[in-house]
Amino acid sequence: MSPSLLALVLANAIPIVGVLFLGWTVFPLLLLYWLENVVVGGFNVAKMLLAQPSEPVSWLGKLFLIPFFIVHFGGFTYVHGVLVVAFFGPKGAQPFDLLTAVPAAIRANHLGWGLLSLTASHGLSFYWNYLQNGEFQRASLNTLMGQPYGRIVVLHLTVLFGGWIVILLGSPVPALIILIAFKTAADWRAHKAERRKFATQRP
Template sequence: MPTPTFFRAPSTSSAVGLVLANLVPLAGVIWFGWDLFGIMWLYWAENAVIGVFGVLRIITAGEIHHWATVTGRTFLAAFFCVHYGFFWFVHGVFVYALFGGGRELEGAGMAALSGVPIEGLVPLVVSHGASFVMNYLVGGESRSTSGPAEMTKPYGRVVVLHVAILGGGFLLVAAGGAVWALALFIVLKTALDLGIHLKGHQMRLAKTEADA
């Protein structure tokens, strides 16, 4: 069955959704007083969302020809959870240590969530979920990839954003966490995220068409 035309390009809808989801923190900073730590926490939490959909991509990559395929994907997904989870946790330790203002990630329970904009995570989950469904499943990207390939892909995006976010965080501290600086930071992060998103889907689309 051919892929619907709407889903053949790096979906405009998913790109628009990504921008809108990333503009929610901008509104939070300008109108609702979200601070530097809240933004750092939100982007750290987004990396967990990326990891969850990374697991789903591993499990649904390619075609299943034998029970061994299911076993292999399950092992890859489990290994990814441990490896990526450790990377994500260390990132969180840095976020709390550098920007948490005395909050602690380890063993802090709900206290670790004090003052963070959890509601800002909802549109990010929706954005990543929509991209997964529209581009990866319905758009056919899953048919031209494999579990091992999908296991490594989140790291490139996350490492770039990790460095950019922490580096930007230090500059924001130097700027005193001013609203204008936070707003500029969010706009730049959104532009970087969009560029990575479009580039990744263009590469997937090219491979899908080459394999067709």
């Protein structure tokens, strides 16, 4: 198992601690996974910035594509966050005011360690796979532009669908653990697919 995959598994195990010892229910889990979207987007901007550094033409593309990605992915993530807070958040939460609702929920549910672990996992993958293993030399801007969307759509359809089922069951601990396991499996599969894509891609 590669270091990045090991980090992925360990980071995804942190929510189990939250469920067993901090009383996490569906909303804290889904909010944590939504926050991971923000982390993924941030690292993707770094990937786009560092992709194919020896190609002068790519720098011209970056001037347009990176700001476009930030706006487009930011809007996509915002809408997703609104839906998570609106459908799964506590009563009285203001879903359209994420800058207020999200930090309050992080503090109330002690999500800081979970967010830190997921950020560290993506950071290690960025260093180990993208920089150390030279994926930045092979990754194209067009691929990077769309990369997070496919991963997030598959991952969060799995999580959101599972979240509804867990709510219908009354949020029992075993169901929450199964939800975490499904998310981890989807994450594992997406990570492996990304490595295969960048291993074969040519500029």
